[in-house]
Amino acid sequence: MWSDCKFYPESGVSNLILKSLIKVDMRNRFWMHDHIRDLGRAIVREENSQQPWKRSRIWSNEDALNMLENGQGNDKVEVLRINTIDRDYLKLTEKEFRNLSGIRFLQVTNERMTGDFSNILPNVRWLKLDHCGSIPYDINVKKVVILDIVRSCIRDDWRGWKRVKEGMKLKVVNLWGCNELVKAPDLSSCGRLEVIKFEHCTEMRGEMHISSFNNLILLRLVGSKITKLKGDIGMIKDLKEIDTSNLKELPAGIGNLSSLEILSLRSSSPVEVPALPTSLKKLAHSSPKVPNLLELKELEELCFQYCLAEIPGDIWLHLTKLKSLMINYSHIRSLLLQVESAAEGSSTSSDGIISLVVLACSKLETLPNLANLSNLTELRLQCFLVDEIRGLGQLRNLKEFTILDARYLKSLDGLQNLVLLQRLTVSNCDALDKLPSLCNLTKLDALAVLDCRVLFEIQGLDASMGESSLTDLELIDCASIVRLPDLSELKHLKALDISGCTQLAEIMGLESLELLQVLEMSRCKSIDKLPDLSRLEHLRILNITECTELTEVMGVERLESLEVLLMSGCKSIKELPDISGLKNLKKLDVRECSQLTRVTGLYNLNSLQVLGLQDSTSASGSMDPFASL
Template sequence: MGCIRICGKVILAPIVIPYKLCFRRKRPTPHSNNNIRPSLAPPPPPPFLSASTYSNLNDNTSQQHQQAPSFDSQQPSPTLPLPTADYEVFLSFRGPDTRHQFSEILGLFLAKNKIRTFLDDNELRQGDRIAPSLAKAIEQSKIYIPILSLKYAESKWCLNELAEMVEREKRNDGHIILPIFYLVEPRDVGHQTGPYEVAFQQHARKYDAKTILSWKNALQRVGKIKGWTVKSKDEHATIIDRVSSVVWSHINRSEDLLGADEFVGMDDHVEAVMEKLSLDSPGTIMVGLHGFGGIGKTTIARVVYHKLATRFERRCFLEDVRTTQEGKDGIISLQRKLISNIMITRDSDPGYVDDVHRGRKLIQDRVSQFKVLIILDDVDERFDFKEVLGDPRKFVSGSRFIVTSRNTKILRSLNENQCRLYEVRPMNRKLSLQLFCRSAFQGNAPLPGYETLSQEIVQRTEGVPLVLKVVGSSLLREEKSFWEDTLLRLGKIPHKEIIERLKISYESLDYEAKQVFLDIACFYIGRRKDFPSYMWSDLGFHPVTAITILTQRSLLKIGDDGDLQMHDQLRDMGRAIVREENIEQPWMRSRVWDKKEATELLQNMKGSNQVKALVVDDAYDNVGKLKRQHFLNLPKLRYFEAQQVEFIGDFINILPNIRWLCLPLHKSEGHHPINFPMENLIILDLNCSSNLQDDWGGWSQIKMAKKLKVMDLSDCPSLTKLPDFPESGSLEWLDLSNVNGLDSGVELDVGNLWNLKLLHLSNIKIGRITGGTIGTMESLQDLDHSNSELEIPPADEDSWWKVSKLKSMMLKKTKIEVVPTTSTSQSSSSSASSSCMLPSSLTSLLIWDCLESVWLPTLENLENLIHLAIKECRLREIPGLAELKSLERLILAGCTSLERLTLPVAAAGDHHLKELDIRGCTNLPPRDLSALKANLPNVHIRWPHEPCRSRREIPSVFRGPELWRMVPED
């Protein structure tokens, strides 16, 4: 009742949503009258609401699209990239003219599209000058949208803002003006005639000639800009649709999405693909992008995807289909990701897709009911569209599919042979030179003296974007002699041998960087960089330096979560280099990643001193039981990964150089492998070993391992007790999550774990900790204590402060008992609270379902805390919350006893809060939110149904110049 969902999931968009729009006490809204909510099915061309649905919201009469008003399509286009800003759009309007009829709805729809908008109501202004905060919002915003209404010119504040917008637009630094003429003609605005003439007659009596002239010049300039003219209320929906669409296209310009180098040459490709998609046509349409590797197919698809994202109800970009399909449960993985994205569930939730048939049925029954945009990137001959997604014709009309592949034969067979093909051709000479210079000189043109060399090198790259970027990066800041040598080597490479051209950059690397590159290409794409870095360091490499070099030369990317990413063409190049070590005999190569080749190698007991890394999986072939004799010829093996393979026998004196052992133990006939080599072992991954038991012969060796740094025993259900950990104290990473077979009386001895950086104890039944306390682990950075029966003992100030490096802490259903060491009397309350402090190094803290105590340590010292989540805890207040100046995200859920909420203030302007999520805190008065200042940008607020149903008082903070979006709890 009275609450409107306007944001879907999570949107960061500072824009005013006046409280009247969310809540009505007496006068009903159109929503409550007709039980109509904004449509979640945005029609083309704009992203938000259909004209007919919007008309229902406004008039409750029309059921059809209104006739579109005249609109000049020549929009102003900035000559420079739009500046990065806290705000993206500044919306200026005269409140009495348009607030309830047009401006607020436009603001809502911009917010729904995740566009950060400053929606300024001049009626809230005071004084004659623009306030500093308002001037800052104008400066930050990329796009200015003045809504020039009948009485706009009567407001001095509107005119001051408009003059400021025009002044900044004249600077040609990326700001643009998109005017809306609301019930006025552009000529009246530009020439100050009609209602504007009357307004200026009044202003002439109050303001000096200089001010009047600046206002008139601003109006004259804006009157000449092509924009939108709203002539009646019937045109609201169509205009809002069109404004939103144009704003979105400016905000999501491709160079902002990809970076300036990747954007070079995109315009023509994107336009051609858009034309083939025929967005205004009914039915489902599939477009296939083809061309050789590295030509830019994925980049083009990504640009189109982002450009059209809001034109569809749901969307999904399935990356690297070919590689995903090669992996275990490949098709199921693709289906799960698609269902997760389209149905908006967490990645871990669609576990109910356990076979291809069920996944396909869910896609046909559920996913196909949305108007979707789906990208299938890099498919090969093994991909069968109908097997994975079902019949494309059964998807809702208007759905679109983009498929990229190197093979045109595959594309031609898709969608009943109706797939529209687009060939991505090489770049022309001019664009090639520009892209090359972005990498080689970090500019758009060659440096003096390098013009001829640059032209000749570009000619040798044959217009392939990936080659241009990689070769250019390898030449950055190099001597001219190195450039000349590179040119000579390029000249010897046959036409269209792309991998050979990419090799030139690889061959210029030193030995360590080459080894790291090949390891990643063959095994570690998608993995966090931490684990292989442990191995590389022990081999005497310098992984930080190597990874830096590879990223600088565009051979590697590091994801937001620290995962290793590599272009598939570079991956293929790396694997080709390894394969060329010996074409006919895989056992003579340094790395064997192909599981069939690995199976043959082991079954035939082949191998050599060359083999450094090997992966085998019984799911791909019947490997059989592996014994020590299978590894006799692999003395240099340092990485071995086995999936669903049975090991038996004694492995003494085998694999002396092994550093990383990934060995899930599933099958057993009572013959457990023993005496695995531990002398040089760095990483032991026994994750998901369904048959790993207490009597495994390897435990005794683990105790003596001197170098072991990582030990993963998570999801090993057959263990009933914990092993002895290395006496050397070398262990830095210990994961015991979900070892749920442990006896409740089991003790965790941390006496030898003083170097631990990560400790995960979720869902286990450890009775108590011996040999020390968690508080004495001075190196600990990540602690997960979720659903553990282990009781955290009293933590005094000294013990907690020893954990000075702790970054992440998760406590869920944890028995917490903290007894202050000082008196709890009023006179000593401050000192008492200090004894319960957590380490100030924390950046992420989750406390969940800790119901056995009302305790929570004071948070006031957590100056680095960014994420805080408190769920289902019996708390009346959260001590120290107001002092968390670095906090960006706060989640409070199910804290039914919470009575008081004092949020941080930003008097010094140093607050970082972006997201506030409050659900199920039924005892918390909404007025407590008034402590939030209206000048906090980018705050996304979720609030439960209860305030809407009970119609509690809505704090005045929601009238401020930012967006406080009220989103009902799902």
Template sequence: MWYCRISKIPDALWTIENLEEVVALCAHSCRVYVDIGNCNHLRILRLINADICALSRLPKSLVELELSKLNVDAFPEVSHLTNLKELDLTFSKRASEGESDGPVEGLRLHSHYVTTSPTDVSLPPQLKSFRLRRSKLRRLSKLPAGLSSLHLYNCKSLHSMEDLSKLKELSSLKIESSAISEIEALGCLENLKELELRGLGQVKILPDLSKLDNLRRIAIENCNNLVEIQGELPESLKCLEIHSCGSLQTVPDLSSLKELERFEIGHCKKLNGEAILGFARRNLQHLRLFGLRQVKILPDLSNANKLRRLALEKCGSLVEIQGELPQSLKELWIKSCESLEKLPDPSSLKELYQVIFEDCTKLKVEAILGSARISQPNLWESLQDLQMWGLEQMERLPDLGNLNKLTDLNVQRCGHLVEIQGKLPRSLIVLTISSCESLQKLPNLSSSMVLRDFVIGECRDLVVIQGELPQSLKKLKINSCQSLQKLPDLSSSMGLREFCIKECGNLVEIQGELPLSLEKLQTYSCESLQKLSDLSSLIGLRDLCVSGCDNLVHIHGELPLSLEKLKIYYCKSLQKLPDLSSSIGLRDLCIRGCGNLVQIQEIT
């Protein structure tokens, strides 16, 4: 049942002898009275968004129970639910906390309304998993010794919790957005595998974690007053993420983390650059450095021979990447590194399939493309995705024809780019060029035999798109190319389905015949456009929109029988429309702001 507006779930539902599962997503503010009766086989009951005002005794057979927006005075009786594994309750007004003595193994409490009375909550001793969200509880104590998972989210009033040393089975600890200032005995959780601390503004020091031999992942984020991570980190650690800890000054020696596979650190402005770059490389697979202005040189990574992804973002002082990049690299992202001038030649990396350079204003194309710029074979032989954004030094993009696996080329905001030289790869599927104001010349696209999408926009100096378009083309979008005067003949693109042209003020005519495959044709703000091709043969055309074409006088020929949507806006010179009487499939017709239109043919 989804989005049902009911005041009571029908009694007949609970008489179904073998009913095992009820899941209902009710409309908001829907008041529900739940009377389950003798439905003794029910295993799963989930009532989501239901404003539950009355709740009868729940069947002992329940394994999973989720009730949101409980509008009742007392905590539901669950002590008899001996099979219950997961409990998820949300209260919509102040509710008294109950105590369960049945073998509940998972408990989730979500409430804005539980306040400092009571200041604590008692939990069943056999609980395995406990999640607490949006609670105003100030203290959390008496945690069951058998807990394996403890997750606290957005408990902003929570100031303290008991010593965790007795939680010998705890494997996952996540605390987010609370007022806790200290996590006692954190270094004693011998079975801990996962630790996440986020938004803990009162925590200043994390203790030595070196004895946690099972710990595999640490994530610390937005702990703005954290100054120090003491001691050592366990050598078993595989993932370390430290984000936006602006006061952090001291971290343990990272070179001892021989098993480290993923390392991310960013926006820690007080950390010493040498401490950051001291990470172990032997098993590293993912490296991301971001928002670190203190890093000026990235040392040689050639010995990180398992590294698959390297991401450098917003490292404004980074000047050079030294040495060589590892042959194992598959993804290279370098974004907003405004000072970067020198990096190793990436074109010889045989496994590299994605390269993204964005807003590296001092980086020249020679540094990016390396040996690939002189069209040598067997370079970048696995490259599939090449994106270059905001590269102010690039004036010419050399021949990329030898990149025989490249499927996606995206060039944007390269304001000084004048020409894309040579040929494009035969393998290219998606070509996007945008905001390259100086671009004057494109390569002939006919050699890109599998090109499916071609989008070009805001290239104000582009006068002509030369040659033919490939037969494979499905989508063509041209936007804000104010100097464009001539389009290629579209008739060769026999598979074209969508053609949109917008704000090309000097385009007078769409030449030649449009392909019979066309389904959507849109022209916006092409003020000089005087003529549209005959549309009568476009037997698949469903959507036609013409807007802001001030000099368009006539739409010639008949409209196809297939047309479903016709919209014509603000074509000031338009005097006559085609006969619409044969457009038997037309469902949506809108004509607006065409002041010279004198005749509309009969519409059947």
């Protein structure tokens, strides 16, 4: 794209990467820091501060539509983006684009394009049509390098395929989510193609011929029903990534792809895997059999799905560069991450792994001792039969830990030692009655404890934690929790959700959480009183739905940032203070508040959009402002 426009920014891009202002990920996607984006836009605005249509780049929908509707198009415009996804289809014809001969990048979203486009947009290099109801068949692609037609109404018999085949400069064709296509289009004449994306074309099926794409670098077919690749794939020497989901067999020549780094084989039926190229860095494999991995010495990421066989423990002797291991929906009974070395009887483990994910392995009964995984930073486990996690306390570098559905797990011994932990999620652990003290986890940013029905105690969230980093705290459906530590020291907390803690009687320190933006406490049926909330000046959402014993909400009238107040089913609340000062309130729900006798201040709530009143029959007669809403 850049070279075709006579741009050669390699050195500049490298400098920006070093300064962390842009980054290019493993899939060659380009990410820009907001500062760079804003700087670029400021430079463009200086081209003409009063007349946007005379600028080289127009990214604002309002400016773009005004230009087209007023016939102000001109050859100075090089980049144009039109997006009307929140309104009805807009019909665009060649008339609106006739004077826009300088456009190099055009993005059109949620439009209908009709008319004669054969001599329109002669200099477009990147054409992106997203969610378009109709696309002209004679669209000019002679100079187009990147063609994105995504989520659009395009069929096999679209007459525009003839024009696409004439696109001799095409390097990228992306048809993501074009669900009316039944077969892969014939693009064999586009010999310069480097990227083909037919992802999530759910009706696309059958065979795909690839023998003409000698320059291909990336092929993504995931979400389509293409079952076979025809042609000698081994001749495509620069191919780096293949992502498929329904292939019934792999081409025999795949082992000759010396540049292949990413291979994803996600198939619901068994796929016979031939010898794989030793250049692979990432492999995702869905099949009952474990392929031969011993020669894949460059492998860094490995994902197994639907495995029936055990994973040989000796593969870790060969996969010395492995950093990420994921095992999902597999029937393995054990996981061996350490083997005995023949040399001296010493143990050799996969200690280079930094991410270990084991999900929905319903027959896995025991986990290996994790103590040797000293570099692990991410651990996610969903193991129904596992009753202990050995070596957890030795994972000193762990930053993210998730444990789900471990119904027999009784303790998380060693959790208190994970001083670098930033995110902790514990869900549906039916036998877990308490957590170790969290007072040493000062870097913890998010804590979620969900549906742990016998958990009665969480220690270390009070002053003993010191300077806490916690911003999100969720304790949902933990029906046995009777009390919480004093939360007043959680100075950075922005979201608190204690919904479904039916035995919890009070929330100590709530009034001190001055940065709190969201307070969710629905179904807390034992709480009869809240502290004065008036200091929570940043609170936007307050949900006290079905707090049946709660009798009052002090300070709510001073919450000027409040946007949502949900209190349906609060059957013990008899009165609210004057809420006329809640200028930002958009939603108020007081349904089924059977004893509520008065709500004053509704006349002044100019931002109110949703008001729930039904079933509050005993209150409706006395709430005179309701009649005007």
